[in-house]
Amino acid sequence: MKKILEKRETGVFLILLLLCFGLSLYSPSFLSYTNIKNVLVNSVPVGIMAAGMTIVLITAGIDVSVASQMMFSATWLAIFSQNSPIANPVTVLILALVLGAITGAINGFLIAAFSIPPIIITLGTASIYRGIILVYTNGRWIMNIPKWFTALGKTYYNIPLPIIYALIIFMITAWILKHTYFGRSVYAVGGNENAARYVGVNIKKTIFLTYFYSGLLCGFAGFVLDAILGNCQPSGSNGWEMNAIAAAVIGGTNILGGSGSVIGTVIGVAMMGVIENGLVVAHIPTYWQKLVYGLIIIATVTFDVLRRNYADSKKQMIEIDQEA
Amino acid sequence: MEKLRKRFTLHEMVLAGAFLLIFLIGACSNENFLSIRNILSLFQQMSEMGIMAMGLTIVIITGGMDLSAGTTMGLCAVTSGLCLTKGLGVVPSLIISLGVAVLCGAMNAVLVAIIRIPPMIATLGTQMFFLGAALVLSKGNSISGIPESFYFLGQAKIFGMPLQMLLLFGLAIFLMIMLRNTVTGQHIYAIGNNMKAALFSGIRTKHVLFYSYIMCSVMCCIAGNIQVSRVATARADMGSAFLMTCISAVVLGGTSINGGNGGIVGTVVGIMIFAMIGNIMNLVGISSFWQQLATGSILVLVVVFNRMIEMQKYKVKSRKV
Numbered sequence: 001m002k003k004i005l006e007k008r009e010t011g012v013f014l015i016l017l018l019l020c021f022g023l024s025l026y027s028p029s030f031l032s033y034t035n036i037k038n039v040l041v042n043s044v045p046v047g048i049m050a051a052g053m054t055i056v057l058i059t060a061g062i063d064v065s066v067a068s069q070m071m072f073s074a075t076w077l078a079i080f081s082q083n084s085p086i087a088n089p090v091t092v093l094i095l096a097l098v099l100g101a102i103t104g105a106i107n108g109f110l111i112a113a114f115s116i117p118p119i120i121i122t123l124g125t126a127s128i129y130r131g132i133i134l135v136y137t138n139g140r141w142i143m144n145i146p147k148w149f150t151a152l153g154k155t156y157y158n159i160p161l162p163i164i165y166a167l168i169i170f171m172i173t174a175w176i177l178k179h180t181y182f183g184r185s186v187y188a189v190g191g192n193e194n195a196a197r198y199v200g201v202n203i204k205k206t207i208f209l210t211y212f213y214s215g216l217l218c219g220f221a222g223f224v225l226d227a228i229l230g231n232c233q234p235s236g237s238n239g240w241e242m243n244a245i246a247a248a249v250i251g252g253t254n255i256l257g258g259s260g261s262v263i264g265t266v267i268g269v270a271m272m273g274v275i276e277n278g279l280v281v282a283h284i285p286t287y288w289q290k291l292v293y294g295l296i297i298i299a300t301v302t303f304d305v306l307r308r309n310y311a312d313s314k315k316q317m318i319e320i321d322q323e324a
Numbered sequence: 325m326e327k328l329r330k331r332f333t334l335h336e337m338v339l340a341g342a343f344l345l346i347f348l349i350g351a352c353s354n355e356n357f358l359s360i361r362n363i364l365s366l367f368q369q370m371s372e373m374g375i376m377a378m379g380l381t382i383v384i385i386t387g388g389m390d391l392s393a394g395t396t397m398g399l400c401a402v403t404s405g406l407c408l409t410k411g412l413g414v415v416p417s418l419i420i421s422l423g424v425a426v427l428c429g430a431m432n433a434v435l436v437a438i439i440r441i442p443p444m445i446a447t448l449g450t451q452m453f454f455l456g457a458a459l460v461l462s463k464g465n466s467i468s469g470i471p472e473s474f475y476f477l478g479q480a481k482i483f484g485m486p487l488q489m490l491l492l493f494g495l496a497i498f499l500m501i502m503l504r505n506t507v508t509g510q511h512i513y514a515i516g517n518n519m520k521a522a523l524f525s526g527i528r529t530k531h532v533l534f535y536s537y538i539m540c541s542v543m544c545c546i547a548g549n550i551q552v553s554r555v556a557t558a559r560a561d562m563g564s565a566f567l568m569t570c571i572s573a574v575v576l577g578g579t580s581i582n583g584g585n586g587g588i589v590g591t592v593v594g595i596m597i598f599a600m601i602g603n604i605m606n607l608v609g610i611s612s613f614w615q616q617l618a619t620g621s622i623l624v625l626v627v628v629f630n631r632m633i634e635m636q637k638y639k640v641k642s643r644k645v
Contacts, residue, residue: 110624114631119444120581124623127568131617139613242452255445287464291456297449305441
């Protein structure tokens with residue numbers, strides 16, 4: 001019991017509950033089934049990206065190209081589903097994963113092979129992926145995605161399919177992090193790269209796989225986005241990478257690497273969705289949103305770093321005590 | 325050849341080659357490229373980005389990064405736009421906007437130097453925060469109705485040359501002297517090379533970091549005000565599109581992304597290359613989407629190329645040992 005209380009996730013979860021409670025007092029419509037469903041369904045693409053982002057952040061990396069990767073996949077899927085004779089749910093899903101795998105592999109290769117700061121590479125590739133789809137579509141929207149495609153994003157028997165997708169992705173990611181060699185080496189690399197190297201972890205392979213997996217999830221997020229929206233705006237979802245990062249960071253993933261969990265990220269995603277919805281419910285203009293998100297990121301990161309610095313200074317004191 | 329190799333590094337030669345190549349492509353593809361009017365307008369367009377990139381150079385030399393540069397520019401632009409439309413004079417508006425820039429820089433520096441958050445992450449947060457602040461200040465709209473008394477900054481000409489071009493070169497010379505010939509400048513390089521060694525040799529690293537980040541924000545502020553004056557409107561997302569190009573130009577100019585070396589001259593050449601590419605594309609009539617693609621590709625290629633040279637050097641050194 002004490003262990004649960006000490007966890008970061010618990011604290012964030014309690015804040016989330018408080019927030020929901022406050023909002024439901026302010027506006028009774030907040031707790032209605034439709035509103036909650038909308039909040040959750042709209043957060044699904046960001047949530048899927050945030051799951052990948054969690055792994056990337058645990059290795060002490062960062063991927064600011066996730067939104068571009070998602071739109072890269074979403075745009076080609078929309079074009080493919082409209083024009084190709086062999087387009088059906090299975091081929092579209094395969095194409096989504098292949099596109100995500102390609103963009104993720106390019107990121108992973110460049111970062112791992114040349115050990116360049118990931119933020120620089122992903123800044124560059126973000127505008128490459130975005131540039132490619134903008135050049136091809138000339139910035140025009142792709143309307144009227146086929147019915148069979150949007151049917152994959154609808155609600156059946158009061159259960160929205162996108163939420164099922166997200167749950168599956170979260171469970172797979174949590175399982176990978178907890179129970180596979182790759183998942184454990186992700187924590188090792190992020191915690192102490194040198195130590196991980198001496199233990200025999202293949203650093204380059206781990207980092208490559210991290211960005212590869214993140215790309216894969218982005219490809220899938222593009223698939224879900226198309227299914228939910230029914231159209232595709234190649235220049236859209238700008239800045240969603242920040243939402244994904246914020247969700248992971250709020251959920252307790254350490255931005256300096258080494259710790260974090262998928263459950264925390266899930267709570268973080270829900271929190272971001274609730275805040276966004278809360279601003280709408282409380283009739284606050286949407287342009288406040290960025291300010292609030294920015295403040296939240298700065299505050300949580302500051303808190304995390306201060307806590308780690310404090311822990312480090314404690315550790316040093318213990319060492320000195322022992323020497324004396 | 326041998327002499328050349330002694331005086332210049334490989335990167336500098338490649339940079340000069342790329343510059344000449346793009347210049348030649350421009351001259352061949354369109355007869356208007358070499359006209360004085362086009363060259364002056366080229367300088368006019370690049371000076372905003374150039375000033376911002378020079379500020380970024382300082383921060384990157386310290387081994388840091390300022391991802392909030394673009395939105396700092398937007399926030400300063402909106403601030404001075406608001407002051408001007410509310411009826412404040414030109415000088416007070418500029419001073420208030422500079423004050424906001426100093427605050428932005430100080431905020432970054434507090435997060436980076438005192439709380440010790442990795443610069444990329446800290447400025448990623450402030451990037452969003454400044455953009456949000458600018459959006460809230462401007463209520464999400466663009467601010468028009470800038471009084472004509474403010475137009476001098478971005479539209480005036482002295483002896484036929486645009487004012488901001490002179491400003492760009494003036495600031496470039498100032499920063500060059502600052503980096504090369506002052507103690508602070510040398511401290512900036514020292515911090516970028518080895519933060520711990522700098523600290524142990526008695527450099528007040530926190531002061532230097534504060535100076536660098538505030539300098540960068542002030543540069544962004546100047547760039548923002550020039551743009552407000554040139555286009556006679558202020559928008560919150562004004563500088564956001566500049567950030568990528570500026571970082572690419574700094575890296576292209578030979579400043580190591582890990583800090584410790586590089587300089588202003590390289591950055592100015594880098595910005596010129598990007599400005600020429602954009603200019604040629606405009607003259608030939610290629611859509612701006614291609615520019616985004618080109619900028620990203622050049623950034624990735626240059627970083628990878630630089631890294632390969634470094635790895636080569638490192639290998640040679642370790643073999644000698």
